[in-house]
Amino acid sequence: MSGLVLAIPSKGRLQENVQAFFARAGLTFVQAGGSRDYRGAIADVPDVEIAYLSASDIAGQLASGAVHLGVTGEDLVRETIPDADLRVKLLQPLGFGYANVVVAAPKAWIDVSTMSDLDDVAEDMRRRHGRRLRVATKYVNLTRGFFAWKKTGEGRNGPGVSNYRIVESVGATEGAPAAGSADVIVDITTTGATLAANGLRVLDDGVILRSQAQLVASLAAEWSPAARSAARTILTRIAAEVRARSVREIRAVIDGRVERLIVDLGARFDARAPFGPPAPGTPLVLHAPKRSVFDLVEALSAAGAGAVTVSTLEDVFESSPALVEDLFGALGG
Amino acid sequence: MSRPLPQALIDRFEAAGFARVDLPVLQPAEPFLDVMGEELRQRMFLTFDAAGRELCLRPDFTIPTALLHLARGEAGRAASYSYAGPVFRHGANGGEVAQIGVESFGRPDRLAAETEVLGLALEAAATLGLRTPEIRLGDRALVEAAVNAVDAPASLRRRIKREIAFGGSLDCLASKAKGDAEHAGLFAALEAAGPETARGVIEDVLSLAGITTVAGRTPAEIAERFIERSAARSAVVSPAQRQALKTFLAIDAPAPQASARIRALLGASEAADAFDQRIAAFAAAGLPVDAMRFSAGTGQGFDYYDGLVFELARPDGGEALGGGGRYDGLLKALGAEQPAPGVGFALWPDRFEETSR
Numbered sequence: 287m288s289g290l291v292l293a294i295p296s297k298g299r300l301q302e303n304v305q306a307f308f309a310r311a312g313l314t315f316v317q318a319g320g321s322r323d324y325r326g327a328i329a330d331v332p333d334v335e336i337a338y339l340s341a342s343d344i345a346g347q348l349a350s351g352a353v354h355l356g357v358t359g360e361d362l363v364r365e366t367i368p369d370a371d372l373r374v375k376l377l378q379p380l381g382f383g384y385a386n387v388v389v390a391a392p393k394a395w396i397d398v399s400t401m402s403d404l405d406d407v408a409e410d411m412r413r414r415h416g417r418r419l420r421v422a423t424k425y426v427n428l429t430r431g432f433f434a435w436k437k438t439g440e441g442r443n444g445p446g447v448s449n450y451r452i453v454e455s456v457g458a459t460e461g462a463p464a465a466g467s468a469d470v471i472v473d474i475t476t477t478g479a480t481l482a483a484n485g486l487r488v489l490d491d492g493v494i495l496r497s498q499a500q501l502v503a504s505l506a507a508e509w510s511p512a513a514r515s516a517a518r519t520i521l522t523r524i525a526a527e528v529r530a531r532s533v534r535e536i537r538a539v540i541d542g543r544v545e546r547l548i549v550d551l552g553a554r555f556d557a558r559a560p561f562g563p564p565a566p567g568t569p570l571v572l573h574a575p576k577r578s579v580f581d582l583v584e585a586l587s588a589a590g591a592g593a594v595t596v597s598t599l600e601d602v603f604e605s606s607p608a609l610v611e612d613l614f615g616a617l618g619g
Numbered sequence: 620m621s622r623p624l625p626q627a628l629i630d631r632f633e634a635a636g637f638a639r640v641d642l643p644v645l646q647p648a649e650p651f652l653d654v655m656g657e658e659l660r661q662r663m664f665l666t667f668d669a670a671g672r673e674l675c676l677r678p679d680f681t682i683p684t685a686l687l688h689l690a691r692g693e694a695g696r697a698a699s700y701s702y703a704g705p706v707f708r709h710g711a712n713g714g715e716v717a718q719i720g721v722e723s724f725g726r727p728d729r730l731a732a733e734t735e736v737l738g739l740a741l742e743a744a745a746t747l748g749l750r751t752p753e754i755r756l757g758d759r760a761l762v763e764a765a766v767n768a769v770d771a772p773a774s775l776r777r778r779i780k781r782e783i784a785f786g787g788s789l790d791c792l793a794s795k796a797k798g799d800a801e802h803a804g805l806f807a808a809l810e811a812a813g814p815e816t817a818r819g820v821i822e823d824v825l826s827l828a829g830i831t832t833v834a835g836r837t838p839a840e841i842a843e844r845f846i847e848r849s850a851a852r853s854a855v856v857s858p859a860q861r862q863a864l865k866t867f868l869a870i871d872a873p874a875p876q877a878s879a880r881i882r883a884l885l886g887a888s889e890a891a892d893a894f895d896q897r898i899a900a901f902a903a904a905g906l907p908v909d910a911m912r913f914s915a916g917t918g919q920g921f922d923y924y925d926g927l928v929f930e931l932a933r934p935d936g937g938e939a940l941g942g943g944g945r946y947d948g949l950l951k952a953l954g955a956e957q958p959a960p961g962v963g964f965a966l967w968p969d970r971f972e973e974t975s976r
Contacts, residue, residue: 410840435786448784450656452660499813
């Protein structure tokens with residue numbers, strides 16, 4: 287088919303969260319043959335096929351271009367896809383699936399709090415025992431990138447860790463140091479509780495990546511007109527929902543001219559007047575980020591507003607949402 | 620596929636006493652990763668055997684040759700080998716590139732061995748069409764000596780060496796490491812108690828907590844480094860010494876003139892003497908020392924080299940067409956009981972093709 291393939295995690299909380307996220311944007315997944323079927327569609331959006339895949343497969347399929355859009359963790363994107371930024375585009379963080387990829391060492395190593403300490407210990411081990419520091423991880427590529435020495439001006443500037451070896455772990459990575467099969471680990475953590483339970487702690491400068499679930503576009507896929515059109519529909523709805531969720535609508539009647547006030551509030555609170563200045567006697571309508579609502583209300587009162595109402599919005603469709611522009615900008619043409 | 624390797628060279632190496640070895644293409648990955656580091660992994664072609672052992676297509680010949688040398692007998696015995704064939708690394712030429720070279724282990728006559736190997740490399744380069752290459756010299760032992768001359772705790776000196784080897788910024792020279800707030804109280808108490816008491820206290824604390832060996836480190840090791848670190852943290856390299864080291868690392872001069880500049884910084888030292896003797900030996904053997912350029916930076920980041928390092932390139936510069944040097948630590952790193960001398964070089968014949976008219 288020449289339409290769009292959207293890859294969705296095939297199980298667990300991640301799938302539920304993704305489904306809920308899309309549903310909020312008015313995109314309802316329909317599964318043809320019940321929940322055992324690994325293909326589906328989106329009600330009322332034509333030319334879309336949903337592929338239910340494991341989160342790590344999704345990263346690979348985005349890289350190869352077998353799917354157009356997909357939802358997966360940034361950690362898997364960065365780990366699975368070499369030169370990820372050339373092959374995929376991270377379009378939208380989804381606000382769930384949070385996990386940090388971190389370097390953790392045994393708590394009892396009281397002499398180790400930074401990567402620089404780890405580097406020193408690694409050499410110490412090599413000298414004393416003739417072996418390298420063993421790092422247990424599933425994140426081989428992220429580890430290698432993070433442990434590499436960086437030259438000035440190459441992003442993070444500073445020491446790497448030289449005398450190490452990766453021990454690929456398939457099971458519970460955090461148990462490897464206690465089991466004696468590794469010295470330190472690189473793994474994902476959400477609360478740190480599992481690390482603490484295994485007598486490990488994250489190094490001060492040991493956070494490799496702060497990851498969450500992302501909506502990702504493949505730059506390698508065959509983007510037919512039908513696929514582009516379907517993507518535009520999906521992303522427009524998502525952008526409207528994301529924008530609606532991040533802002534509040536504020537209404538107030540202001541006497542006199544408000545053009546200067548709109549510019550001022552835009553600069554101070556990132557507030558926008560989506561419908562422009564109001565007709566005399568009608569309320570000014572503003573959209574502003576959630577966090578600046580109360581400051582904005584105060585400013586409006588100071589400007590002579592009477593009653594001010596604040597409400598949440600269902601959807602905010604903007605004329606060319608950044609999300610859509612980002613994708614088509616990256617695809618070119 | 621590259622052109623067939625020049626038989627004349629293979630014969631020449633054999634005639635010079637470097638026995639031809641045939642090495643399997645498929646090699647255990649472990650020794651390569653262990654000696655050359657995890658960074659190599661992304662450039663190797665890796666696979667597994669049925670037992671789950673990691674194998675690779677040989678990314679170079681030196682390590683398999685060294686392993687063969689170890690398998691055939693006493694590590695320290697004198698033996699010389701030559702090889703020719705493809706090596707495999709991601710990127711270059713579709714992943715397969717021809718290499719030809721020699722290794723010589725166990726020779727106690729260090730200068731003669733280095734002279735012979737460099738001479739043979741130059742002769743081979745000429746056979747491949749490059750008669751007057753640029754010859755870049757480096758010396759890892761000199762860099763080692765220059766860092767050892769810095770008045771700083773041993774751990775800081777080791778850090779400086781790694782910064783140099785891995786192309787770090789040398790920032791560690793300029794600034795004091797930030798204090799460790801978490802254990803600041805413990806630090807202060809231990810510093811007042813003196814090192815011996817301190818070590819005992821830390822060992823006691825760890826063993827009270829039921830900790831015997833933690834991920835391959837004993838409480839004694841942890842204690843020792845904890846104390847060492849506190850000493851290193853308060854240490855600062857003087858501006859004069861910092862400048863001296865930077866000046867040394869910036870040396871880039873024709874080999875015959877480099878000596879004076881090395882001595883200006885190192886004074887009378889074994890490593891500086893060794894450098895002079897080597898240049899004299901090269902000159903006595905008729906090697907073109909005037910065409911050699913010494914730069915302190917040459918060979919930094921070369922995985923297992925620990926003394927002389929040389930590279931051959933076109934006279935107008937550009938990437939190396941071959942290189943070699945000394946690696947006395949290699950056999951020990953691969954399992955030998957003691958270090959044993961090792962010198963050798965390798966050339967990439969395909970890179971010469973673009974050069975020769």
